Amino acid sequence: MASIPEHHDVLVIGAGPSGAACAYWLAEAGWDVAVVERKHFPREKTCGDGLTPRAVRQLEDMGLGAGLDNAHRYDGLRACAFGSVLELPWPSHPSFPAYGYVITRHDLDQMVAEHAVKAGATLYQGVEAVSPLFADKASDAEPARAGAAGGAGGAGGAGAAGNVFRDGGRLPPCTGATVRDKESGQVRDIRARIVVVADGANSRFGRSLGTARNTSYPMGMALRGYFRSDRHEERFIESHLDIRDKSGAVVPGYGWIFPLGDGRVNVGVGVLSSAERWKGTNTSRLMDAFVDFAPRSWGLSDKSSCGAPTGGRLPMGLAVGPRTGPTTLLVGDASGSINPFNGEGIAYGYETGRLAASCVGRALAGEGGSALADYETRLQDAYGLYYKVARVFVKIINEPRLMRACVSTGMRSESAMGWLLRIMANLVRPDERGPAEIAYRSLVALARTLPDA
Numbered sequence: 396m397a398s399i400p401e402h403h404d405v406l407v408i409g410a411g412p413s414g415a416a417c418a419y420w421l422a423e424a425g426w427d428v429a430v431v432e433r434k435h436f437p438r439e440k441t442c443g444d445g446l447t448p449r450a451v452r453q454l455e456d457m458g459l460g461a462g463l464d465n466a467h468r469y470d471g472l473r474a475c476a477f478g479s480v481l482e483l484p485w486p487s488h489p490s491f492p493a494y495g496y497v498i499t500r501h502d503l504d505q506m507v508a509e510h511a512v513k514a515g516a517t518l519y520q521g522v523e524a525v526s527p528l529f530a531d532k533a534s535d536a537e538p539a540r541a542g543a544a545g546g547a548g549g550a551g552g553a554g555a556a557g558n559v560f561r562d563g564g565r566l567p568p569c570t571g572a573t574v575r576d577k578e579s580g581q582v583r584d585i586r587a588r589i590v591v592v593a594d595g596a597n598s599r600f601g602r603s604l605g606t607a608r609n610t611s612y613p614m615g616m617a618l619r620g621y622f623r624s625d626r627h628e629e630r631f632i633e634s635h636l637d638i639r640d641k642s643g644a645v646v647p648g649y650g651w652i653f654p655l656g657d658g659r660v661n662v663g664v665g666v667l668s669s670a671e672r673w674k675g676t677n678t679s680r681l682m683d684a685f686v687d688f689a690p691r692s693w694g695l696s697d698k699s700s701c702g703a704p705t706g707g708r709l710p711m712g713l714a715v716g717p718r719t720g721p722t723t724l725l726v727g728d729a730s731g732s733i734n735p736f737n738g739e740g741i742a743y744g745y746e747t748g749r750l751a752a753s754c755v756g757r758a759l760a761g762e763g764g765s766a767l768a769d770y771e772t773r774l775q776d777a778y779g780l781y782y783k784v785a786r787v788f789v790k791i792i793n794e795p796r797l798m799r800a801c802v803s804t805g806m807r808s809e810s811a812m813g814w815l816l817r818i819m820a821n822l823v824r825p826d827e828r829g830p831a832e833i834a835y836r837s838l839v840a841l842a843r844t845l846p847d848a
């Protein structure tokens with residue numbers, strides 16, 4: 396006799412920041428949610444390990460403020476370039492704290508995933524989603540019946556174009572996944588009324604649903620390693636804005652040193668690799684050059700290195716789509732939600748996971764597919780214009796002369812750099828008309844008049 400497939404309200408693919416946050420908010424609201432995660436926690440994830448005030452706010456909202464007590468708290472950013480150094484504390488803001496944390500993803504992701512389980516989510520670790528399941532008929536895709544969200548879309552049509560969301564494609568009606576237990580090799584089907592895809596920057600599962608990246612949008616490449624350092628308890632994270640390629644050109648990116656407070660610092664380089672000139676930039680060489688170039692006082696060397704650096708891709712600015720379908724949503728890096736201004740993705744993973752959970756909850760409660768379609772509107776409300784401004788900024792700094800001019804001008808004025816930090820970390824105050832807010836609103840007004848960047 397064939398076994399009856401497991402069935403849940405929601406299946407989440409991946410338990411990184413976006414999947415775990417989505418699962419937490421859904422479980423907290425009382426929905427039956429299962430998460431499959433191909434690794435076992437605690438697991439390593441290549442990252443700079445930096446949490447900005449936006450990320451801290453999301454963790455605190457999930458009730459995890461106390462869980463951060465043992466993490467290394469820091470007060471702001473030390474920006475270094477062309478011989479100048481500016482210490483920029485996090486600004487005060489009505490919605491976000493004026494501090495951040497540096498915490499390994501090894502510890503952070505386990506904490507959030509366990510929290511989702513405590514809230515009632517079922518977490519399958521060491522279980523990989525290998526292929527999507529589809530409704531036998533489009534009408535079997537449950538939430539779509541109740542809503543006016545439009546057709547089923549299609550894996551082929553939406554994905555191949557390379558410019559997916561301008562085409563307004565939709566994800567196909569996915570109703571679950573065939574999953575494989577990595578240890579036993581056992582394969583089974585998990586079905587759900589709604590599937591949330593949170594499988595990260597490579598997003599194989601997402602791509603098998605027909606998603607693609609808009610290649611005209613910014614894309615980052617970054618590499619990081621750990622080093623032992625006497626300065627591991629510093630209260631400022633450090634960014635070097637004048638890293639150079641082998642020709643001596645200032646690259647559109649930065650080198651970082653983030654103190655972990657446990658004897659180590661996280662050191663890395665990130666470069667925006669989408670512009671033709673920077674495609675194929677050798678990040679290993681950049682990393683070696685940065686380790687040589689970083690202030691001696693950090694004590695970075697082969698001897699203090701804790702192991703070979705590892706790297707990854709950073710899809711930015713909502714570059715991946717389509718992001719909605721009659722039974723499916725994309726969140727976090729799978730949707731390309733990293734902030735192009737600074738390469739931050741953890742906060743946007745938590746935020747998009749939470750936005751998705753609220754739309755999924757509405758869909759399950761009776762609104763159906765229209766609530767899932769509303770996810771795209773909510774994403775655009777939250778990030779649309781901000782990311783458009785960021786994409787224009789990226790186009791400017793891809794030109795080494797302009798990158799150099801921007802950085803050296805900013806470094807001459809602490810207050811100008813403070814405003815820039817506020818804009819780049821998405822911490823502009825809605826309730827104020829200070830210089831950062833005026834500058835940002837002018838940029839938004841300009842971005843509104845431009846065709847999609």
Ligand SMILES: Cc1cc2nc3c(=O)[nH]c(=O)nc-3n(C[C@H](O)[C@H](O)[C@H](O)COP(=O)(O)OP(=O)(O)OC[C@H]3O[C@@H](n4cnc5c(N)ncnc54)[C@H](O)[C@@H]3O)c2cc1C
Nearest residue numbers: 409411412413433442443444445524595707727728740741
């Ligand atoms: C070098 C580097 C440095 C970075 N530094 C920072 C930083 O300092 N601060 C910051 O905010 N952001 C940083 N980022 C970006 C940040 O790491 C990502 O934006 C963030 O991890 C996105 O979270 P996510 O949940 O969407 O994806 P992920 O964190 O990638 O999580 C996806 C999860 O899905 C699992 N998975 C994948 N496929 C499957 C499958 N088929 N079945 C089951 N499970 C699956 C994976 O194992 C993983 O656990 C950095 C990125 C890089 C590469």
